[in-house]
Amino acid sequence: MREQYIPQEIERKWQKFWEENNIYHTPNESDKPKYYALSMFPYPSGRLHMGHVRNYTITDVIARFKKLKGFNVLHPMGWDSFGLPAENAAIQSGRNPADWTLSNIDYMRDQLKTLGLSYDWNREIATCKPDYYKWTQWLFLEFYKAGLAYKKEAGVNWCPGCATVLANEQVEEGLCWRCSDTVEKKKLSQWFLKITDYAEQLLQDLDKLQGWPEKVKLMQKNWIGKSYGTVLKFKVAELDNIEIPVFTTRPDTVFGVTYLAIAPEYPLIDQLITEENKDKVYDYVENAKRMSEIDRASTEREKTGIPLGTHVINPLNGQKVPLWTGDYVLVEYGTGAVMGVPAHDVRDFDFAKKYELPIVEVIKDPNKKEEAPLSEAYIEPGIMVNSGEFTDLESEIGKQKITQWAEQNDVGYGQVQYRLRDWLISRQRYWGAPIPIIYCDECGIVPVPDDQLPVLLPEDVDFKVQGKSPIATSQTFVNTTCPKCNKPAKRETDTMDTFICSSWYYLRYIDPQNDQKVFNSNLVNHWMNVDQYVGGVEHAILHLLYSRFFVKVLRDRGLLNFDEPFENLLTQGMVLKDGAKMSKSKGNTVDPDEIFQNYGADTARLFILSDSPPERDLDWSDTGVEGCYKFLHRVWRLVKNTHENLIFNYQDLNPASLAKENSDLLRETHKAVKRITLDISNEFQFNTAVSKCREFVNYIYDYVNKKETYSDEDKNVLSKAILTLIKLMSPIVPHMAEEIWHELGGEGSIHLTNWPEYDDSLAISEEIPIIVQINGKVREKLTMPVNSTNENIEATAKANPKVQSYIQDKQIVKVIVVPNRLINIVVK
């Protein structure tokens, strides 16, 4: 065995060995129970960053652990390889996006191999390859056939930076999620997926996801945004046949309506303006439309509006109130119109104050006695006043009564409303899966027949074109014939949002080479759900919501038989440096390649797991890395120095017959197995698992330091301890474990063996400390046999001289004994 631990020598060697012997290949058929461990696949941006390293190391340790525990583990990797950076690189460097992407993949695949991850590379996929996107297109057509993909003209989010539209989920505070450019509104005809049809299921099924962080479920719940309310129809006083429906969650406040406001984009707005107001209102509407999303949506900004000149009739009390348009009313939500109740809505209150509209109080705060004008909106429930026949009702009951009344009198109805909008999937970009649709003058929208898939990306395109997809510049692509009537027709030139590609990739890993079907349903039903999904919390809504939607649709199309894709979800924290997110602009990045070269992958893996629990942020620390490197050297030396006294096929000796130091070492071995097994099984507490490895190593050092020579008994017990240690560490530092295993006489691979078992009865000490408290304060520590009786503990404690000094002359009020823990004597 080498004097020193030199990772650069051993890591490459074992990576090659593992690959040549195909030890991470996962068969579909197996007697063992299945376990599907999955990391969120990366965008091939060029090189790995520390966030990747952390993500994949966590999943790898789980996969290796489960494999040793006897599971048939599926642990695949692939590439989310469509997307804008490739195209931008193409524009800047003149390279083809495909070349750029594929060479990045090659580099990053090497990096992943250098990290020693236990992937089954036979299952690798890349979403930009035709044999993958063929099936993305096929799935789009499934949605189309189900009536879940449709095209409509709509006001959509346009990112000038990316020169494409975005889905709602991809706009963060009015900015593009990718490039942070200010998002504009544009009216365009675009493809949507009807995710709103599944709003209720997506909400309900969150309850099934016991293995998800509450935080993520809550974010999805808020995003779906279910609310219960009532639609009330207001007739326009000046026009006979027009009604304006409003959605409200507070029908109990309808007697407090003093105006009604519609969105500036309200479709019927033209008819609702009186002649003399037309110029002013059109000016206002134009202004509102020009405003950017952030300005418009800001709650800081003062709300504005303008009266249209017409009026509406309150269906409950017949009152005539003015009709306004205001930029705080959103056309996309509810009916695009709101009833103004200044007394009981914060926004309406602001609006009424500004424009001197009346404020009519109709809900009374039951806790407030004296009459005083409202200084702010009262939005809590209360007792209804000034509300005709509903006066004196409790407002929560009033909601129901008024809704009933509206239904009986045909002026409204109860309604459930969701905040979730349909998913806009068209992108005016090249590097994505083309939407497989043909437009024919005769037949209209015609889906590309299955046998003509994939619709391949053309190569004769001008990437620099603005405002439309570069694909539109390819005449060979655009011009085609209609599959129905064979007459000349045009292809759809937009590509799909890349989130579509990533909504089903975990299914394709199961059957990656199938060229007949999207996947074999039986195999998918066998392997799914993903038992453990690991990735960043930034996908809490986007990717995770879309994937859940996909699975539900595929289930309803008969392609699979489960409701949810991801059984358990671990959202790992970020990797920071000096307390801040690593970024090139801050100059605080740490390059994984450099760490691999200087310290080896095992040190990187060990450090990234040991300093923080996985879901928390991790601050990168050079000295921490150094410490991990030293620890691995320490383990190496331990083995090196005891090497000649170690027996690979050691005997399990009868614990009762062992010398004290050997039974102690055996007990520590069982303890270590128990604690590390539990730490990894429960919540993946790798940081505490690592610290227990270190404690165990320290213990063995103590043992070894006291020995000059080794008896046969010593050798067997020490061998068990050290070989067990190596196995416990093998998921975390796979190369070093493999090397030591072979040095000690192992054959094959340590990663194909079994996780050590522990015996609970041997993991317990014979003597344990018992704390003695007097009036709750620790005064003495006793050492007593495990499982001593309460009487025994009490007698021993009372006999103790120090305890005596505290209890003599005092009256004992109470004695509490917690077995194997402590005794508390209460005295007066």
Add this chain to the structure above:
RNA sequence: GCCCUGGUGGCGGAAUCGGUAGACGCGCCGGACUUAAAAUCCGGUUGGGCUCAAACCCAGUGCCAGUUCAAGUCUGGCCCAGGGCACCA
């Protein structure tokens, strides 16, 4: 503004059920080895009091109350930090 999460030494973080607060590591200090240094091995390291030293005592898990024999852990109120949502009617 609303919702969520978290606040423990110089630092990262431990602490099944309420039961020894500070495991393990980093850093720092000391000892051994060495001509010397590095590396290594061993020991110390919450603050304060007392002491030559130890023993011992007091305080201590963001702040203030409470429940309990016993609170980092439970309850109520507050402060601070981080995250999510944000004119969704």
